[in-house]
Amino acid sequence: IGEKPLILSTWNHGLPANAAAISKLKETGSILDAVEAGVMDTELDMDNLSVGLQGLPDREGITTLDASIMTGDGSCGSVAFVRQVKHPISLARVVMEKTPHVMIVGEGARQLAISEGFPIEKEELSPKAKEAYEKWKVTSKYKPVINIENHDTIGMIGIDKNGQMAGSCTTSGLAYKMHGRVGDSPIIGAGLYVDNEVGAATATGLGETIIRVCGSFLIVELMRQGRTPQEACEEAVRRLVSKSKNIKDVQAGFLAINKEGQVGAYAIHPGFNFAQGTLSSNALIDSKSYF
Numbered sequence: 676i677g678e679k680p681l682i683l684s685t686w687n688h689g690l691p692a693n694a695a696a697i698s699k700l701k702e703t704g705s706i707l708d709a710v711e712a713g714v715m716d717t718e719l720d721m722d723n724l725s726v727g728l729q730g731l732p733d734r735e736g737i738t739t740l741d742a743s744i745m746t747g748d749g750s751c752g753s754v755a756f757v758r759q760v761k762h763p764i765s766l767a768r769v770v771m772e773k774t775p776h777v778m779i780v781g782e783g784a785r786q787l788a789i790s791e792g793f794p795i796e797k798e799e800l801s802p803k804a805k806e807a808y809e810k811w812k813v814t815s816k817y818k819p820v821i822n823i824e825n826h827d828t829i830g831m832i833g834i835d836k837n838g839q840m841a842g843s844c845t846t847s848g849l850a851y852k853m854h855g856r857v858g859d860s861p862i863i864g865a866g867l868y869v870d871n872e873v874g875a876a877t878a879t880g881l882g883e884t885i886i887r888v889c890g891s892f893l894i895v896e897l898m899r900q901g902r903t904p905q906e907a908c909e910e911a912v913r914r915l916v917s918k919s920k921n922i923k924d925v926q927a928g929f930l931a932i933n934k935e936g937q938v939g940a941y942a943i944h945p946g947f948n949f950a951q952g953t954l955s956s957n958a959l960i961d962s963k964s965y966f
């Protein structure tokens with residue numbers, strides 16, 4: 676039904692990320708290469724304070740990153756609570772392709788990066804993150820809420836012309852989180868899930884609410900039972916709303932595609948958008964929302 680190849684990614688930065696993904700796809704023909712290269716663009720975006728080492732730090736002033744990657748045959752890898760690595764998505768791919776494991780965290784992930792020849796960056800906040808952190812420290816109000824203005828994780832899902840799917844998700848997580856906090860983005864089934872037989876889904880927003888309902892896995896399973904991507908995203912948001920407190924203050928959104936190339940998107944609150952890219956087009960689309 677939908678045009679293929681097709682790449683979807685969260686938020687405004689999805690536009691340049693999709694462009695990077697499509698150009699990689701043209702170059703190597705691999706949808707996995709495409710979803711990795713796409714979000715690598717966002718990991719380097721100095722204006723994005725929710726992805727990459729320029730992202731906002733935790734309460735202690737340390738930026739820690741989470742990322743996951745998955746292909747439609749069930750292969751997956753992720754890293755969480757990683758420091759000093761510019762491209763956690765590539766490290767997640769290393770976990771998937773070069774280790775017998777699915778998830779490696781913290782100092783172990785940093786050591787893996789060193790042994791794989793990744794550059795280790797100096798640990799210092801970007802000017803924008805430093806300024807925001809200094810301001811936050813004045814009151815140090817610990818209010819771990821992702822609201823309408825405070826989000827930006829990139830999740831990307833794609834399908835190539837043969838129906839091969841892959842997805843990626845990368846974030847610096849919740850600003851001013853407790854040290855060691857991990858969100859949904861590196862949890863396979865929460866922030867990302869891909870199955871060639873059905874479809875793919877990714878999430879953005881307050882990770883705690885998304886983990887609670889295994890959001891991305893839930894959407895893929897709903898599609899397996901016959902829902903369209905849109906119906907599946909809406910049902911997942913309803914589930915999340917029913918399981919979450921203070922939902923008025925919390926934002927989360929989902930993106931999905933099925934193997935036919937149909938698209939779905941839904942969020943708790945207005946404001947969520949995504950980029951939809953093909954070989955010949957790339958456009959931002961506003962998602963519908965529960966409220």
Ligand code: SD4
Pocket residue numbers: 725821825826827828829846847848849857858859860878879880881882883
């Ligand atoms: C997290 N889901 O760590 C991420 C944050 C996010 O847009 O999506 N920000 O909870």
